Amino acid sequence: MPSALFDQISTSRLSTGLELLRNTLRPTPHVQLAMKGMDLFAKLEYVNPVGSIKDRPAYWILKRAAERGEICEDTTVIESSSGNFAAALASFTHLVGLRFIPVIDPNISGTYESFLRRICPTVVKVEDRDDTGGFLKTRLQKVKELCATIPNAYWTNQYGNPDAVEAHYELTATEICADFDSLDYVFIAVSTAGTIAGVSRRLKEHYPNIRVIAVDTEGSAIFGGTPRKRHIPGVGSSIVPPLLSQAEIDDVVLISECETVEACRELLTTHGLFVGGSSGTAFAAVKRYAARIPAYKYPTVLFLCADRGTPYLDTVFDPTWASRLE
Ligand SMILES: Cc1ncc(COP(=O)(O)O)c(C=O)c1O
Structure with a gap:
């Protein structure tokens, strides 16, 4: 039997799937936007295969876990996410032949919930709010319960997994360094902080004078505020x-x-x-910050567009919904 064919047949679905994914996750493009006083660029992370920046940690976490032997073909991956990370994990675990149970909450967009229910045999939706008024703590509690009862469960733990940081250090930031000869500012919206941790570390090594601007939303606890009800997913958090x-x-x-x-x-x-x-949150921060940048500097500025507008059609892009925001 020709050895190449034999190798292909004997290689597990997990490793061939991961190999396939590596080839699918191509560098994302950037575009220049007209803006007074600066060269402003947006990096279009929605070009990733499942549609967001979270494709990168989803792939990298699975890859690293497989390399360490922490997941195998019998593993059930479990994660708390109400959006992009769950969508990426659902797609990628499906491809590599693993079971995936997303733990979601009522804030999830209808588009994401339908998507997850189409491809995941089990979706767990929590309904009880936690002491911050949000759902994060309830979701994390549910993840712990599931991990304790399901055999061979693996929690990807997007809030604390150093592989998520490495994903952005190795993938997202490496692309930025390859694309820009110089960069003065980068604006990054924060939720789990995986993106800003990986990207900031790599960019500070490559562009020693760069300023990294973290962008958060009012009502988030990430930078010390008191958490309160927020409505737009993907940015902010009720925990640090x-x-x-x-x-x-x-x-x-x-x-x-x-x-x-x-x-x-x-x-x-x-x-x-x-x-x-x-x-939009990152772009709003660029505009506010622009007033502080002396005109003679004419800096090169980058912000990340983490996902597309489609899941936000019934919220951010719906004037009736938006008119109810304080
Ligand atoms: C749309 C969107 N933007 C930004 C982020 C923030 O990225 P990170 O969790 O790495 O801080 C997320 C995270 O889920 C997201 O879904």
Whole structure:
């Protein structure tokens, strides 16, 4: 028997699937936006195969876990996510032949819930709010219960997994370094802090003078505020994410949800970019920050567009929904 064919047949679905994924996750493009006083670029992370920046940690966490022998063909992957990370994990675990149980909450967009229910045999939806008024703590408690009862369960733990940081260090940031000869500012919306931790560390090595601006939403607890009800997923958190301590941050900008809505609309109508809430939040921060940058500097500025606008059609892009925000 020809050895190449034999190798292919004997190689497990897990490792061939991971190999396939590595080839599918191609570098994402960036585009320049017209903006006074700076060269402004947006990196379009929605071009990733499942549609968001979370494809990168989803792939990398599975790859690293497989390399360490922590997951095998009998593993059930479990994760708390109400959006992009669950969608990425659902697709990738399906491809590599693993079971996946997403733990979601009522804030999930209808699009994501339908998607997860189409491809995951089991979806667990928590209904009880935690002491912050959100659902994160309830979801994490449910994940722990499932891990304790399901044989060969593996919790990808997006809030504390150092492989998520490594994913952005190795993939997202490496692409940025290859694309830009110089970079003065990068604006990154934060939730689990995996992106900002990995990207900031790599960019600070490559561009020693770069300023990393963390962007958060009002009502988030990440940078010390009291958590309160928020409505736009993907940015902010009701806890301080453990990965935040690995990030190298120069400044923080807090954006209200109303500003996010306005910025998303401006990106669509003025710049032709149909992007999600965290992209608008980052763009709003760039605009606010621009006033502080001396005109003579004319910096090169980058912000990340983490996902597309489609899942936000009934929220951020719905004027009736938006009019109810304080
Ligand atoms: C749309 C979107 N933007 C930004 C982020 C923030 O990334 P991180 O969790 O790495 O801080 C997320 C995380 O889920 C997201 O879904």
